Amino acid sequence: MIQENIEKIRKIVPKDITIVAATKTRSVDEIKQAIACGITDIGENYIQEAEKKFNDIKRIVKWHLIGHLQKNKVKKAVKIFDIIETVDSFEIAKEISKHTEKGFPVLIEINSAREQQKSGVYPENLEQVLINISTLSNISVLGLMTMGPVVENPEEIRPYFRLTKQLFDFTKKLNLPNVEMKILSMGMSNSWQVAIEEGATCIRIGTAIFGPRT
């Protein structure tokens, strides 16, 4: 099933788009099946869960942190992950900078629907957050990530993807040091087509690859 799902998706996803398999709750065996089908990037949400899987899978794939990062987990996170997609404050960026060497890749997470219960930088605060983070030479900001609101119809998420793309284009023009906008991570199983139409370069797919989570 995993193989069929991946083949179906890869047939319609443009070749220059990175497919990140979102692997929370999936077993090492399932993840290895996906890797055997050509998956090169995986996204995990929790440090502890990722650590267990990392000890088995190691660096045959690129590891993306796609869940919220707490300060006290940073030291472990930078040992496992190749890129942290969920930086949402200067404080967490400073902590990452403290535990890494030059140019650790991160994305800034945007709370594109300004949802109180969700993490991510509010659109109106992005410029200032980026200006602050650009002073940290150990951090390399490579782009933006957004989840967007949970919606029934994927069309309803389009405005939030469009807004995030506008922020991506705007902040690219700022030419800040240590900021090089090239990755735009948005779109999940039910919304990746819309995300690509709106400019995503990276989509994060769980259910459509592995089936529903139990």
Ligand SMILES: *Cc1c(COP(=O)(O)O)cnc(C)c1O
């Ligand atoms: C779980 C998750 C996904 C994938 O969700 P699906 O609907 O299963 O494709 C993508 N991004 C993040 C941040 C996630 O936590």
